[in-house]
Amino acid sequence: MQAEDAGRISPSAMLEVRDLRVHFQTDDGLVKSVDGVSFTLDRGRTLGIVGESGSGKSVTSLGIMGLNTGKNVYISGEIWLDGEELVSAPPTRVRELRGRKMAMIFQDPLSSLHPYYTVGNQIIEAYRLHNDVSKQVARKHAIDLLGRVGIPQPSVRIDDYPHQFSGGMRQRAMIAMSLSCDPELLIADEPTTALDVTVQAQILDLISDLQEEFGSAVIIITHDLGVVAELSDDILVMYAGRVAEYGAAEDIFGDPGHPYTWGLLGSMPRMDRERTERLIPIPGTPPSLIRVPPGCPFHPRCAYTGLTGGRCDTEVPLLREVVNFGHHAACHLTDDDRTRLWAELSAGVVPAEAEIPAEAKFEPGTGVQESPPDYEKGSPVGGAGETVSPSGADS
Numbered sequence: 345m346q347a348e349d350a351g352r353i354s355p356s357a358m359l360e361v362r363d364l365r366v367h368f369q370t371d372d373g374l375v376k377s378v379d380g381v382s383f384t385l386d387r388g389r390t391l392g393i394v395g396e397s398g399s400g401k402s403v404t405s406l407g408i409m410g411l412n413t414g415k416n417v418y419i420s421g422e423i424w425l426d427g428e429e430l431v432s433a434p435p436t437r438v439r440e441l442r443g444r445k446m447a448m449i450f451q452d453p454l455s456s457l458h459p460y461y462t463v464g465n466q467i468i469e470a471y472r473l474h475n476d477v478s479k480q481v482a483r484k485h486a487i488d489l490l491g492r493v494g495i496p497q498p499s500v501r502i503d504d505y506p507h508q509f510s511g512g513m514r515q516r517a518m519i520a521m522s523l524s525c526d527p528e529l530l531i532a533d534e535p536t537t538a539l540d541v542t543v544q545a546q547i548l549d550l551i552s553d554l555q556e557e558f559g560s561a562v563i564i565i566t567h568d569l570g571v572v573a574e575l576s577d578d579i580l581v582m583y584a585g586r587v588a589e590y591g592a593a594e595d596i597f598g599d600p601g602h603p604y605t606w607g608l609l610g611s612m613p614r615m616d617r618e619r620t621e622r623l624i625p626i627p628g629t630p631p632s633l634i635r636v637p638p639g640c641p642f643h644p645r646c647a648y649t650g651l652t653g654g655r656c657d658t659e660v661p662l663l664r665e666v667v668n669f670g671h672h673a674a675c676h677l678t679d680d681d682r683t684r685l686w687a688e689l690s691a692g693v694v695p696a697e698a699e700i701p702a703e704a705k706f707e708p709g710t711g712v713q714e715s716p717p718d719y720e721k722g723s724p725v726g727g728a729g730e731t732v733s734p735s736g737a738d739s
């Protein structure tokens with residue numbers, strides 16, 4: 345069902361983001377943190393947003409929550425939450441929806457726990473703000489939540505202040521606070537990075553439980569493709585504030601359409617190797633969002649620019665459907681080239697057409713020409729293809 349909202353057609357999905365742009369004016373120039381991001385998320389579904397540091401993942405989620413505020417921020421596009429457009433909505437309305445309909449688990453737990461109030465009081469107040477219940481009922485609910493996120497002796501620790509909690513416990517307490525109102529949309533920004541593996545698994549289970557229980561829509565933001573592989577129905581790969589690739593998780597892992605995604609998949613740790621080992625490193629670093637490279641923003645780091653007749657560094661690639669319905673990638677490669685290259689990479693061989701990317705030729709500060717050892721053409725690259733199973737494990 346679609347409804348009219350001020351003359352615009354509102355979508356039926358729980359969340360639809362259309363051409364979102366979030367730019368910050370700074371002394372150094374305009375930072376285009378999010379530059380034309382669109383996606384849809386239905387109830388009961390999970391979207392994984394992945395990308396390297398600085399690609400605009402957090403700014404996108406803060407934008408949805410209405411938390412990119414200040415005089416230096418320019419926001420455009422549309423954010424539809426359950427049929428209501430939020431970019432043009434009054435801030436009071438967005439504040440009302442925050443906590444009641446949508447909640448966020450923040451990347452930095454300290455930023456959302458107040459040092460002067462006990463952990464319990466903060467969860468109780470967050471719950472009572474949107475639920476007409478007594479303090480006792482809210483306290484019981486808070487103890488239950490703290491127990492569910494793995495805080496030991498929750499009925500005692502509920503009266504601790506944030507500084508009495510370890511970093512991991514603060515993260516868990518904040519997750520409890522975010523879940524306290526059973527949000528219909530939950531955004532979890534790197535929810536597990538500060539936690540040990542066992543607690544990570546508990547937290548991810550908890551998010552899945554919530555989703556099953558309440559049919560919530562969930563966005564999980566992470567660097568770790570392994571985390572989103574486990575949980576996501578769809579994946580959005582961000583690069584330099586834009587969407588590089590977007591589609592169903594099985595398509596992104598099974599038949600990725602963008603060289604950046606190939607790099608991320610190649611970097612994914614495998615169960616039989618050291619967790620930190622990067623199998624095929626993506627050379628160089630993400631660009632400054634003040635000076636985004638012209639054409640395809642990934643071109644200084646891409647090995648396949650030679651295949652597109654010079655378009656990569658002059659023409660911005662549009663996000664277009666590749667492989668199958670609903671699977672989009674922003675890349676100039678032809679379907680034939682893309683299919684052939686991925687077939688070779690997934691067989692563990694560096695394609696003959698791969699060239700050393702501009703950023704890999706020069707090691708900053710040394711003046712030394714660098715040829716990454718993995719770029720010997722036609723050679724095996726440590727099993728790139730074996731890294732693509734969604735679980736990250738070899739089959």
Ligand SMILES: Nc1ncnc2c1ncn2[C@@H]1O[C@H](COP(=O)(O)OP(=O)(O)OP(=O)(O)O)[C@@H](O)[C@H]1O
Nearest residue numbers: 368370375377396397398399400401402403404633
């Ligand atoms: N308030 C702000 N003013 C100016 N620039 C900002 C502001 N907030 C974010 N940025 C810039 O926007 C870019 C994207 O930031 P963002 O925090 O979304 O990255 P991210 O993908 O979440 O990275 P990470 O994985 O490290 O968390 C960065 O270059 C960051 O410096």
Ligand code: SF4
Nearest residue numbers: 640643646656675676
């Ligand atoms: S458009 Fe060109 S530079 Fe960008 S990912 Fe595709 S091949 Fe690489």
Ligand SMILES: [Mg+2]
Nearest residue numbers: 401402403451
């Ligand atoms: Mg972030």
